[in-house]
Amino acid sequence: MCGIVGFNGSHQAGPILLDGLSKLEYRGYDSAGLAVRDGECEVEIVRAKGQLKTLSEKTNGGTSITGNCGIGHTRWATHGEPSETNAHPHFSDDRNVVAVHNGIIENYQELKDKLVRKGYNFHSETDTEVAVKLIDYYYKKYEHTPVDAINHSMVRIRGSYALAVMFRDYPDEIYVARKGQPCGDSAAAHRVLCERCEGA
Numbered sequence: 001m002c003g004i005v006g007f008n009g010s011h012q013a014g015p016i017l018l019d020g021l022s023k024l025e026y027r028g029y030d031s032a033g034l035a036v037r038d039g040e041c042e043v044e045i046v047r048a049k050g051q052l053k054t055l056s057e058k059t060n061g062g063t064s065i066t067g068n069c070g071i072g073h074t075r076w077a078t079h080g081e082p083s084e085t086n087a088h089p090h091f092s093d094d095r096n097v098v099a100v101h102n103g104i105i106e107n108y109q110e111l112k113d114k115l116v117r118k119g120y121n122f123h124s125e126t127d128t129e130v131a132v133k134l135i136d137y138y139y140k141k142y143e144h145t146p147v148d149a150i151n152h153s154m155v156r157i158r159g160s161y162a163l164a165v166m167f168r169d170y171p172d173e174i175y176v177a178r179k180g181q182p183c184g185d186s187a188a189a190h191r192v193l194c195e196r197c198e199g200a
């Protein structure tokens, strides 16, 4: 299975995200990753194959990536082998959209073909990267809000999934969406930590 966490508040996000992911470790996973952003600064992304311990070591317990807003993920590979390249978060080439995803996008090949025709490049084997680039495509096409871009994408995506998304133009904001029950246990799988429920 898999897990998603998010944090936005007055503390450093990295250690809190790692702590959140450790609470979901029992679900099983093959890789993990974090994206953390410090206000208007460029988002920092760190991913690791294997145990959370490796991700924690790579980020010095989450402290080497600074910022108060971020998302984290433990992956159970469905599309593409367990690897650092396939680990989440995934991002558009200009890092306009950064996201983590649980579940499966059934029509990812058809959507990927369309996005390749539109000029998008893909670096992983995942269905997740397709969702990220579809959201980026609609965000830029309609010059609308994150919610519009996610809504347009959800109309096109078939499957059961949960997403946590960050947008370059919207620092200190995390957008989440869910359709169906991507991991069978939606309450645990899609736990989004925020300052109000921290430690709950």
Ligand code: GLU
Residues within 6 Å of the ligand: 001, 002, 003, 074, 075, 076, 077, 078, 079, 080, 086, 101, 102, 103, 104, 105, 126, 127, 128
């Ligand atoms: N289908 C996605 C992948 O293979 C997400 C898997 C998951 O739910 O962890 O990366």
